[in-house]
Amino acid sequence: xxxxxxxxxxxxxxxxxxxxxxxxxxxxxxxxxxxxxxxxxxxxxxxxxxxxxxxxxxxxxxxxxxxxxxxxxxxxxxxxxxxxxxxxxxxxxxxxxxxxxxxxxxxxxxxxxxxxxxxxxxxxxxxxxxxxxxxxxxxxxxxxxxxxxxxxxxxxxxxxxxxxxxxxxxxxxxxxxxxxxxxxxxxxxxxxxxxxxxxxxxxx
Amino acid sequence: xxxxxxxxxxxxxxxxxxxxxxxxxxxxxxxxxxxxxxxxxxxxxxxxxxxxxxxxxxxxxxxxxxxxxxxxxxxxxxxxxxxxxxxxxxxxxxxxxxxxxxxxxxxxxxxxxxxxxxxxxxxxxxxxxxxxxxxxxxxxxxxxxxxxxxxxxxxxxxxxxxxxxxxxxxxxxxxxxxxxxxxxxxxxxxxxxxxxxxxxxxxx
Numbered sequence: 251x252x253x254x255x256x257x258x259x260x261x262x263x264x265x266x267x268x269x270x271x272x273x274x275x276x277x278x279x280x281x282x283x284x285x286x287x288x289x290x291x292x293x294x295x296x297x298x299x300x301x302x303x304x305x306x307x308x309x310x311x312x313x314x315x316x317x318x319x320x321x322x323x324x325x326x327x328x329x330x331x332x333x334x335x336x337x338x339x340x341x342x343x344x345x346x347x348x349x350x351x352x353x354x355x356x357x358x359x360x361x362x363x364x365x366x367x368x369x370x371x372x373x374x375x376x377x378x379x380x381x382x383x384x385x386x387x388x389x390x391x392x393x394x395x396x397x398x399x400x401x402x403x404x405x406x407x408x409x410x411x412x413x414x415x416x417x418x419x420x421x422x423x424x425x426x427x428x429x430x431x432x433x434x435x436x437x438x439x440x441x442x443x444x445x446x447x448x449x450x451x452x453x454x
Numbered sequence: 455x456x457x458x459x460x461x462x463x464x465x466x467x468x469x470x471x472x473x474x475x476x477x478x479x480x481x482x483x484x485x486x487x488x489x490x491x492x493x494x495x496x497x498x499x500x501x502x503x504x505x506x507x508x509x510x511x512x513x514x515x516x517x518x519x520x521x522x523x524x525x526x527x528x529x530x531x532x533x534x535x536x537x538x539x540x541x542x543x544x545x546x547x548x549x550x551x552x553x554x555x556x557x558x559x560x561x562x563x564x565x566x567x568x569x570x571x572x573x574x575x576x577x578x579x580x581x582x583x584x585x586x587x588x589x590x591x592x593x594x595x596x597x598x599x600x601x602x603x604x605x606x607x608x609x610x611x612x613x614x615x616x617x618x619x620x621x622x623x624x625x626x627x628x629x630x631x632x633x634x635x636x637x638x639x640x641x642x643x644x645x646x647x648x649x650x651x652x653x654x655x656x657x658x
Contacts, residue, residue, distance in 0.1 A: 281572075281575065281576070282576070283490075284488070284489065284490040284572065284573070284576070285488065285490075285572075286487075286488040286489075286490035286491040287490040364568070364571055364572045364575075365488075365489075365568070365571075365572035367568055367631055367634050368485075368488065368489075368568045368572075369488070370634050371485065371568075371634055372485070372486070372488070377634070380634065380635050381635060381636060381638075384635045384636055409640065409643045410643070410646070412639070412640055412643045412644075412647075413640065413642075413643030413644050413645070413646045413647030413648075413650075414647040414650065415647070416632065416636070416639055416640075416643070416644045416647055417625070417644060417647030417648050417650070417651055418647075419628075419632065420625055420628035420629055420631075420632040420644075420648075421621070421624055421625050421628055421651075422628065423627075423628035423629075423631035423632050423635075424623075424624035424625055424626065424627035424628025424629070424631070425624055425627075425628070427571055427624075427627035427628070427631070428620065428623065428624040428627050430571050430574050430575055430581070430584065431584050431585060431588045431627075432585060432588055432620070434585075435616070435620055436613065436616055436617065436620075438617075439613045439614070439616045439617030439620070440616075440617050440620045440621060440624075441617070442614070442617045443616075443617030443618040443619070443620055443621030443622075443655060444617075444621050444624075446617075446618065446621070446654050446655055446658065447621055447625075447651040447654055447655055449654065450650050450651055450653065450654030450658075451647060451650055451651055454650065454654075
């Protein structure tokens with residue numbers, strides 16, 4: 251990651267804790283003032299750290315975005331590893347759908363704030379990072395879906411899987427946007443609708 | 455819409471043209487500088503109009519966002535009217551999927567720039583407007599899907615339709631985000647994946 255090197259010898263666990271403290275403060279400031287509106291000074295004030303101290307961990311707001319991307323990617327990789335540890339990964343995906351849908355609908359500490367995607371459309375370093383972590387997650391997802399479909403003797407050709415999985419992932423991308431439009435929607439009904447689509451994408 | 459009243463007597467067609475000119479300029483400025491980064495001065499310069507002149511049409515950047523929301527809503531209402539005019543609206547949705555997917559993946563003049571959704575999470579006026587236009591589109595969509603399902607004697611109960619249609623709309627919300635992650639993806643395969651999910655949501 252293109253963050254500033256830690257300039258002093260520090261306890262790695264403590265450094266990680268400090269980095270998280272900055273990320274949490276940054277998420278609050280971005281939500282309140284927007285990515286462009288939030289200054290490093292505002293973030294350092296929110297984090298209760300001096301600006302100089304913050305620069306030990308992140309040398310710019312861009313570095314903070316890259317850390318958000320990485321953190322969300324780690325969370326998703328953990329979910330996929332968990333699914334992959336189950337005997338029937340496709341059935342596990344359907345079972346866990348309510349949790350996955352709820353996690354994507356509601357702001358989570360590991361979420362990349364929505365407007366950072368706009369930043370990616372302006373900033374090739376962020377776009378490259380998004381693509382890199384997406385490729386990683388996509389191949390992890392493809393392998394577990396391939397295994398689940400092979401168990402069922404369903405077709406596993408690359409183009410079919412590629413289109414089906416991009417559709418599935420697109421749905422997750424859309425959830426926070428849907429939540430902004432309709433915070434009042436019937437979430438149980440949404441999960442049922444989503445399961446209906448998932449069954450078609452994974453099990454047909 | 456909460457835009458400034460047109461202060462002088464003007465030709466309505468010319469006024470509309472001027473409003474569109476401002477919206478196009480604003481979309482360019484938001485894409486370049488971010489919503490918070492773009493000033494009314496930058497937008498007026500991009501539009502080739504004086505700042506004073508712009509304020510005849512929009513009294514703030516918020517008023518510009520509301521106009522984007524309204525314009526996107528009008529476009530979607532037109533698409534839904536077109537689908538509703540066809541004999542078999544569900545088959546028509548499947549047929550038109552490649553066009554609808556492409557429109558949502560690629561930036562369009564009538565698109566609400568992605569980062570404005572973040573603005574909605576901070577601004578109750580924008581959130582209320584998003585909800586209002588979404589309710590309108592949702593009932594238009596529900597009526598056409600209900601008709602298509604009744605033709606096929608499929609269940610049309612409100613909760614089922616609500617969940618299925620929220621799932622469908624969530625997919626469209628996710629497309630621009632997916633496009634930012636993977637501008638290189640196989641779009642034909644994506645359309646096939648999407649059609650697979652649509653068939654389940656609409657025709658089962």
